[in-house]
Amino acid sequence: MFRNRAILTILNFCLAFLAVFIFLEIQQRDVVIKLNNHNLSLDTYRVEFKENLTAKEIDQRLNDSAEIKDVQVHYRPRGTKKITYFFGKGSFATPPLVSGNFFSKNDFKSDLSVAVVGQKLAPQLYQPKDQQYLKLNNRYIPVIGVMGEKIPSNLDQQIFIAPSQSKLATMKVQDYDVMIDGDQKLAAQVLKQTLPLKKLVKIHANQFVMSRWEWMTSHWFELIGLLAIFAVMLLEIGLWIVSSRQLYQEALRAGLRSAQLALSEWQSFSLFSVLGLLGGSLIGALTFSLQDYGALITYLGVGFAIVSLLFNLCVRRSIKKIK
Template structure:
């Protein structure tokens, strides 16, 4: 009997993992494909500038022309597809990291360029006295973090901070595809200033098409919840069968059911918490609080069903008596 109950608890745990995974799928898409790319919004557009300016001149223009507008720029190297320069005049989306951290606003202010690596970044790195550095073009870039694995982002990419004062600011603008995240008005003005056309990146088009296509995930969440609910109902039947075999009556029966029911519900609280931490560890979740709400709601539903089932069987037994 105990073996059956353990199997049912494991099924509930796996069902909760399935529910959380479906939420992760939804949030991965709603994160604007993570910039197949790295934290930009649906307003993102890209331009290509062919003049002889360097990155420094472009960023100085943005700072001078739009001091109060939020702008985030990602420059993807045309020759090195796995290299991206990142600049922003505000705090960027804090992407999940395996170790260290992602860029902050302060990283774009100083004279030192920093690096964030994908898990399998194809770039020369060196470790000196516990610190990791990227070595490119006879320059060292301090590695501040390594990104977690999630399928929307290339795992072999690496990202360098840039600003007018940093070494990366000396790179040629024409060697990069410039991705800009800001208001539509600002992007249009920038494109007009440089005499180019702002285009919609493919990852934004894909997100706009699929952002409401969550019927599949909702269906699976319902299926997993039904499996967990059915497992808990079976648990209730097993517990009732056990208590009937003891021939307890009256207060003894009531106390046994209450104590055993509380124990089962506490075990399922532990299962729910374990599922939460496992999902946080292994999946991408842009809003973990949504996972807390979803798993808590599922736990409440299966707990209520367990209690109602025991109550129904108890009253049915009393009526038959």
């Protein structure tokens, strides 16, 4: 019996540690997916306008809106994938930075355009003294920050520009693909009341189907790993019961009631299972740095509950057959 408990504890320790590592991989891949999409969320709207407004007029309407407090707007010139003219109000998601700063609210009111570029473009910047410049269309734009993560992504080659007031006044929306994203989920009705929109669709229009399918296809290797962990946890039930069959026979011959024996086994299995899972999770959390532990805790908690309940059913049935 001691051997069963030791094997179960060590095995669950290893499984929990592996689960932490897998969730780290999932989170890192999620970061790359978001960065590949210009750091925009799945709730981002692609919009088209009834009127050929300027970017300055759109920014002003968003600024004047009392209902829209936290928002970012991306103006992407049609025909290029690397340049984004950026506007932000309130709180909005900012990309990770290698150096420097991202745009502040003063940059959106400035008479001077400034840029933040991806880390792969940093070697191409011109730096006569202390200030770096990006040469674009025969003009030099001051660079205030360099974007990037340890994990490569499309963001490494992107150029974000907070355009000057004069530039905004010349930017007609018919020449741009316009994306609007909120720090919190934006209500479509509020946007329609604020802007003269002809069309408003989410980047993932079929969000309840496509985004989940795309997420699964992007994480298929990690999902196989999580399924394998759960399969091993289920296998532990059979290994414990098979290796304990002789002990069950001896206990029943000694006069121990089957219900009492089943309860004792269930308690022992559950206790040493949870000890192994907690130990592996703790060491994993100390080894790897997760941004969010909610999904990990839910996965291990639900997995433990299912396996524990199945063990209870299986051990009762096994003891009854012996009896």
